[in-house]
Amino acid sequence: MTDTESGATTVAISGGGPAGVMLGLLLARQGVEVTVLEKHADFLRDFRGDTVHPSTQVILDQLGLLAEFDTIARGRMTAIDFGTTDGPLVHQPLDEVNPRHPFHEVALAPQWDLLDLLVRHARTYPTFRLEMEAETVSVVRSPTGPVRGIRYRKDGQEHELRAVLTVDAEGRGSRLRSELRTEVLDLGSAIDVEWFRIPRVEGDPAELRGVLGRGGAAVAINRADYWQVAFIVAKGADAGIRAAGLEAFRKRVGGVAPWMRDRLPAVTDWGDVKLLSVGVERLKRWSAPGVLAIGDAAHTMSPMGGIGINLAIGDAVATANLLGADLLAAQADPRRFERTLNPAIVDRVERRRRLPAEVTQRIQVAAQNRIIAMTRIDAGRSLQPPAPVRALLAGPVSRLLPRIFVYGIRPELIAG
Numbered sequence: 294m295t296d297t298e299s300g301a302t303t304v305a306i307s308g309g310g311p312a313g314v315m316l317g318l319l320l321a322r323q324g325v326e327v328t329v330l331e332k333h334a335d336f337l338r339d340f341r342g343d344t345v346h347p348s349t350q351v352i353l354d355q356l357g358l359l360a361e362f363d364t365i366a367r368g369r370m371t372a373i374d375f376g377t378t379d380g381p382l383v384h385q386p387l388d389e390v391n392p393r394h395p396f397h398e399v400a401l402a403p404q405w406d407l408l409d410l411l412v413r414h415a416r417t418y419p420t421f422r423l424e425m426e427a428e429t430v431s432v433v434r435s436p437t438g439p440v441r442g443i444r445y446r447k448d449g450q451e452h453e454l455r456a457v458l459t460v461d462a463e464g465r466g467s468r469l470r471s472e473l474r475t476e477v478l479d480l481g482s483a484i485d486v487e488w489f490r491i492p493r494v495e496g497d498p499a500e501l502r503g504v505l506g507r508g509g510a511a512v513a514i515n516r517a518d519y520w521q522v523a524f525i526v527a528k529g530a531d532a533g534i535r536a537a538g539l540e541a542f543r544k545r546v547g548g549v550a551p552w553m554r555d556r557l558p559a560v561t562d563w564g565d566v567k568l569l570s571v572g573v574e575r576l577k578r579w580s581a582p583g584v585l586a587i588g589d590a591a592h593t594m595s596p597m598g599g600i601g602i603n604l605a606i607g608d609a610v611a612t613a614n615l616l617g618a619d620l621l622a623a624q625a626d627p628r629r630f631e632r633t634l635n636p637a638i639v640d641r642v643e644r645r646r647r648l649p650a651e652v653t654q655r656i657q658v659a660a661q662n663r664i665i666a667m668t669r670i671d672a673g674r675s676l677q678p679p680a681p682v683r684a685l686l687a688g689p690v691s692r693l694l695p696r697i698f699v700y701g702i703r704p705e706l707i708a709g
């Protein structure tokens with residue numbers, strides 16, 4: 294770290310994930326000067342999610358990006374299928390869930406491709422700036438306390454970026470959120486994920502494949518030349534699984550998903566299996582004077598239901614809709630860096646987005662608990678629920694959860 298350089302923008306966004314990049318794009322589209330800081334050199338991270346739900350496809354359509362999106366989508370799910378090793382449980386075609394919605398598929402697209410696409414589009418707006426390999430280290434505060442921007446490190450130098458509004462879009466494990474000086478509520482997570490790849494072979498289906506069995510639940514995501522597998526285990530089970538050895542691990546996974554058995558020899562080393570610790574948390578308050586948290590930084594989502602990206606994008610759309618005009622007005626004020634955007638206006642974002650985040654998190658936690666309880670059922674008992682529960686799952690209940698997870702609670706549309 295050497296000397297400090299100064300810059301200024303209207304909105305400084307820390308974190309180039311779905312929340313940060315989409316917010317940058319939407320604000321720049323309105324003419325707001327925005328700088329997104331991303332600490333990595335690219336978006337290529339193995340553990341990013343892949344599911345792009347109808348709620349997000351509508352937004353891509355509004356932006357005129359659907360045709361380009363089609364070129365990066367690697368598979369599409371037209372139904373929710375959920376089964377156990379003892380038989381199928383739920384089969385729900387999506388066109389029956391929300392018939393009036395224009396989209397009825399969950400698209401699978403690597404998140405790095407989606408982020409690259411959004412950035413390419415965002416760069417067409419002159420007020421958009423993205424700094425890669427730029428890591429936020431702290432905030433800048435006025436002497437009276439409100440946040441007035443960000444301090445970040447890039448190329449061995451520390452820079453200061455003054456801003457009217459600072460957005461924490463740093464995702465799970467955000468460090469910036471401590472600057473909001475609010476409580477982090479831990480909802481508890483019963484699961485962790487073992488994350489590894491196995492080969493795809495000719496004739497494999499394009500869809501996501503999920504099954505629950507004794508000892509775990511396996512979800513395989515199509516990433517064109519390989520399957521990305523998320524093997525769900527009880528929280529804290531990883532150390533015991535590793536101690537039992539790789540052969541026992543392959544047997545455990547193959548017992549849950551027999552179709553994977555002949556591919557599992559591709560997992561040759563524990564280095565191939567990453568433990569992803571799953572947490573479900575949220576901030577008691579999403580904003581403080583001069584700063585707002587959105588996406589996983591405000592409400593860390595479990596991978597359950599593959600909804601986190603879509604909620605993060607919903608947060609970005611709501612933020613741009615609710616704050617865009619006030620940010621433009623602030624931008625026109627020569628004394629903009631001496632003033633704090635009205636906290637009551639910033640608070641509108643939380644008021645709009647808290648409900649979808651909280652309800653989804655509660656369902657995720659309940660589903661995780663149920664799944665872990667089922668993976669512990671011993672060999673003498675069936676994993677299939679009793680007939681009345683199965684009848685319920687075949688009826689309206691099977692449409693309710695996809696409605697919430699795939700179409701989203703309080704879905705957002707870009708205003709104007």
Ligand SMILES: Cc1cc2nc3c(=O)[nH]c(=O)nc-3n(C[C@H](O)[C@H](O)[C@H](O)COP(=O)(O)OP(=O)(O)OC[C@H]3O[C@@H](n4cnc5c(N)ncnc54)[C@H](O)[C@@H]3O)c2cc1C
Pocket residue numbers: 307308309310311312313330331332333340341342343344345427428429430462463464465467468486488523569571587588589590594595596598599600601602603605
């Ligand atoms: C194993 C796993 C699988 C998942 N699968 C799915 C899925 O299939 N579908 C789905 O919808 N959701 C999925 N999720 C959830 C989803 O990944 C998150 O909810 C979503 O990515 C949140 O987006 P975000 O933009 O808020 O944060 P993130 O995607 O976490 O992005 C935050 C960004 O901020 C950057 N950053 C962090 N700190 C700094 C700093 N100090 N300075 C600069 N940059 C910084 C990070 O490098 C990162 O690029 C999954 C989660 C997990 C753990």
